[in-house]
Amino acid sequence: MKQCIKVWTExxxxxxxxxxxxxxxxxxxxxxxxxxxLSQYKMNIxxxxxxxxxxxxxxxxxxxxxxxxxxxxxSENRKMITNEKIDAYNEAAVSILNSSTRNSKSNVKMFSVxxxxxxxxxxxxxxxxxxxxxxxxxSAMILMNVYCNKILKPVDGSCCQPRPPLTLIQxxxxxxxxxxxxxxLIFYIIHHNAHRKNKPCTDLExxxxxxxxxxxxxxPLEILLQSFCKLGLIMAYFYMCDRANLFMKExxxxxxxxxxxPIIYILVLGVFYNENTKETKVLNREQTDEWKGWMQLVIxxxxxxxxxxxxxxxMHIRVLVAAYLFQTGYGHxxxxxxxxxxxxxxxxxxxxRLNFLVVVLCIVMDQPYQFYYxxxxxxxxxxxxxxxxALWPQIIQKKANGNCLWHFGLLVKLAFLLLCICFLAYSQxxxxxxxxxxxxxxxxxxxxxxxxxxxxxxxxxxxVFHGMLFAxxxxxxxxxxxxxxxxxxxxxxxxxxxxxxxxxxxxxxxYSIWASSxxxxxxxxxxxxxxxxxxxLAFILIRNIPGCARSVYSSFFAWFGKISLELFICQYxxxxxxxxxxxxxxxxGNPMLNIIxxxxxxxxxAHEISQITNDxxxxxIPKDNSSxxxxxxxVAAFFCGLLILSSIQDKSRH
Numbered sequence: 001m002k003q004c005i006k007v008w009t010e011x012x013x014x015x016x017x018x019x020x021x022x023x024x025x026x027x028x029x030x031x032x033x034x035x036x037x038l039s040q041y042k043m044n045i046x047x048x049x050x051x052x053x054x055x056x057x058x059x060x061x062x063x064x065x066x067x068x069x070x071x072x073x074x075s076e077n078r079k080m081i082t083n084e085k086i087d088a089y090n091e092a093a094v095s096i097l098n099s100s101t102r103n104s105k106s107n108v109k110m111f112s113v114x115x116x117x118x119x120x121x122x123x124x125x126x127x128x129x130x131x132x133x134x135x136x137x138x139s140a141m142i143l144m145n146v147y148c149n150k151i152l153k154p155v156d157g158s159c160c161q162p163r164p165p166l167t168l169i170q171x172x173x174x175x176x177x178x179x180x181x182x183x184x185l186i187f188y189i190i191h192h193n194a195h196r197k198n199k200p201c202t203d204l205e206x207x208x209x210x211x212x213x214x215x216x217x218x219x220p221l222e223i224l225l226q227s228f229c230k231l232g233l234i235m236a237y238f239y240m241c242d243r244a245n246l247f248m249k250e251x252x253x254x255x256x257x258x259x260x261x262p263i264i265y266i267l268v269l270g271v272f273y274n275e276n277t278k279e280t281k282v283l284n285r286e287q288t289d290e291w292k293g294w295m296q297l298v299i300x301x302x303x304x305x306x307x308x309x310x311x312x313x314x315m316h317i318r319v320l321v322a323a324y325l326f327q328t329g330y331g332h333x334x335x336x337x338x339x340x341x342x343x344x345x346x347x348x349x350x351x352x353r354l355n356f357l358v359v360v361l362c363i364v365m366d367q368p369y370q371f372y373y374x375x376x377x378x379x380x381x382x383x384x385x386x387x388x389x390a391l392w393p394q395i396i397q398k399k400a401n402g403n404c405l406w407h408f409g410l411l412v413k414l415a416f417l418l419l420c421i422c423f424l425a426y427s428q429x430x431x432x433x434x435x436x437x438x439x440x441x442x443x444x445x446x447x448x449x450x451x452x453x454x455x456x457x458x459x460x461x462x463x464v465f466h467g468m469l470f471a472x473x474x475x476x477x478x479x480x481x482x483x484x485x486x487x488x489x490x491x492x493x494x495x496x497x498x499x500x501x502x503x504x505x506x507x508x509x510x511y512s513i514w515a516s517s518x519x520x521x522x523x524x525x526x527x528x529x530x531x532x533x534x535x536x537l538a539f540i541l542i543r544n545i546p547g548c549a550r551s552v553y554s555s556f557f558a559w560f561g562k563i564s565l566e567l568f569i570c571q572y573x574x575x576x577x578x579x580x581x582x583x584x585x586x587x588x589g590n591p592m593l594n595i596i597x598x599x600x601x602x603x604x605x606a607h608e609i610s611q612i613t614n615d616x617x618x619x620x621i622p623k624d625n626s627s628x629x630x631x632x633x634x635v636a637a638f639f640c641g642l643l644i645l646s647s648i649q650d651k652s653r654h
Contacts, residue, residue, distance in 0.1 A: 002044075005051045008059075015059050018147055020111065021052070022064030024089035025081055025129075033080035041089060045096045049108075052097070056107035060147060063097055064111045065090045067118035073128030081129065090115075114139040163245050164366070169645050173363045177232030184229035187222060220619050227612045234605055235364045241584055242573040243365060249582035252306030259305040259313060266297050273556035280487045282474060282544045286553040288327060291543075293561030294554070295320040300571060304583060304595075315515035315524055321374070322463040322532040323539075328378050329467025332385045337475060340396035345628060347386060348621045354379050356613050357569050363642075365573060370446040372569055373456045380457070381464045388417050397475065410472065418465055425461050425529075428454060439643055459525060466533040470540075488547040497545050504545070508538040566606035566613075575602040 001021065008015050024041065031037030052061050066086045074081065097108050114135075121135040122128075146160045153161060166174070240246050270293075277286045299320055307313040332350075336342065358375045361367065370376055389395070393409060400406035424431045431454050435444045444453040477483050483491055490497040511534050518524040544550050560567065575598055577584040586601075587594040622628050 002048045009054050018060045020062045024066040028081050028085050033085050042092050052108050061108045062111040065115045070122045070125050070128040113142050167366050167649050180228035181232050184225035227615050238573045248585040249577040250585050254306040254309050259307045262301045270554040270557045274552050275555045277553050280551050281485050289558035289561035290553045292564040293557030296564040296567050311518050312516040319532050319535050322460045323536050325460050325463045326467040326536050329464035330471045333468040333471040336389045337397050342390040352617050369443045421461050425458050462529050487551050490547050491545045501545050504538040504541040507534050511535040563606050563610040566610045570606045
């Protein structure tokens with residue numbers, strides 16, 4: 001062995017990439033387990049240790065610890081090979097190899113995992129000495145993981161991968177959050193001491209308490225520091241869960257029960273917690289929150305159960321994602337049409353609420369913006385809706401009520417929007433040229449191209465337009481008092497309501513049957529943009545035509561609906577893991593307890609981030625236009641700096 005290793009250390013000889021070495025069992029057997037043999041073994045290890053250390057500078061060198069034996073099964077000529085002797089030899093090897101370098105850590109790695117595997121499988125040995133084939137296969141698989149994973153960096157595994165080094169942007173973010181935490185603690189201590197000094201004091205004559213001061217409102221600075229302090233702690237948890245390799249991850253294995261049983265459970269809970277709505281209009285606020293809530297919970301179960309492998313479930317989940325975008329078109333169109341508020345404050349508020357968490361995660365988790373694909377999707381569609389309605393001529397409901405021609409003008413605008421959507425959908429080259437322009441490319445590229453963004457955009461390209469058109473028709477009918485939206489009243493006359501309800505149920509079931517009979521994902525995805533609106537409209541009519549259904553909502557689902565965006569984004573790193581490819585394991589060995597604990601933390605974190613985003617939006621986005629423009633200049637400078645630092649990082653990586 002020494003001669004072989006010595007040859008490899010010479011510069012002119014080709015060296016192996018991986019060297020696996022080990023020795024002890026034969027020494028024990030040949031010398032009948034004598035102490036002299038152990039002393040000689042130590043001398044031999046000492047003589048090859050410097051050679052192994054030299055070789056480890058250019059190759060991966062593993063010293064395999066000797067496996068335990070099952071002494072009761074050993075034959076007579078092997079009885080001297082005891083676990084006590086094996087442990088002594090292993091301790092000698094570890095001690096000598098780890099101390100072969102004086103001032104630094106040894107480069108020779110101890111392959112001790114085979115010993116751990118042997119402890120579990122030695123009982124299956126035929127002769128008490130040689131391990132079964134399964135244990136050797138496991139050891140070989142781990143050895144391949146050790147070598148391959150750090151090169152391939154597979155997305156569905158984290159074994160043996162070195163922790164990615166912190167980027168410059170991540171280090172700056174860590175400094176910012178650390179300073180925020182320190183700043184808030186100092187602020188809190190000063191404020192707390194001042195509060196203690198101003199506590200009510202007792203009047204010695206009357207025996208009554210006198211208040212020295214009136215409680216002052218919380219200052220914006222305190223809210224700002226407190227928000228960034230909490231956000232910093234939350235981001236540290238994100239990093240530990242999905243970057244620091246502190247927690248295990250496990251793969252997803254889909255079964256029908258892991259998807260449908262939780263679905264039934266949450267539906268029962270949702271029906272149980274119901275309340276009367278404050279208003280009984282179609283798609284009122286409580287109802288849309290409820291809709292977002294149950295859809296988000298179904299999507300979460302879909303992701304954690306790995307149900308994307310089952311095509312019928314995949315197709316129905318695609319409709320839920322489309323329904324979110326439908327609500328985007330419906331909600332923003334309704335706001336601009338009724339309010340006519342095209343001011344910059346409204347735009348900044350919406351963009352901030354949509355993108356704040358994702359921007360922070362892009363910095364902390366070192367991910368591209370397009371990785372969180374749903375947020376770029378709703379952001380772009382919001383801007384499309386805004387530009388469509390804000391461009392001259394600005395047509396709003398108040399103006400259109402005075403002259404019916406304005407309704408025709410709005411329909412022309414919507415027709416032009418549809419034409420643009422069709423052109424981009426069938427002209428991949430034009431789409432990619434637009435979004436490959438700098439700095440748009442920094443936002444929409446994933447793995448060096450914008451194909452993923454084109455695919456995601458194209459998959460639901462018509463549904464936002466459908467949402468806008470539905471809002472236009474519904475608000476027109478409402479204005480002309482064609483709809484009956486009173487409490488408990490059907491939406492139309494009984495005959496029309498029953499007919500539309502029947503058509504809606506048939507359409508809903510027809511789509512489900514079609515989706516369940518899908519055989520090819522690519523073909524179904526091609527049809528999905530055109531037909532998804534059928535099930536969405538069917539659901540809206542089923543939910544809103546009966547007055548009794550329109551007058552109640554599930555407070556359970558509505559609560560989750562209010563934090564649906566945060567739930568969708570946070571799941572990437574603190575509920576799922578390995579960037580959604582696996583499942584986070586906080587408590588190994590107990591899957592049920594692990595999912596309960598991780599889900600509880602995940603939901604609490606999402607709710608807290610929602611609160612932080614709302615608090616920061618009130619401070620960072622002022623209503624005064626001059627102040628807002630100054631803030632926008634600061635934001636622009638921040639993103640310019642981020643782009644420069646990102647470019648520097650990309651060059652250093654290449």
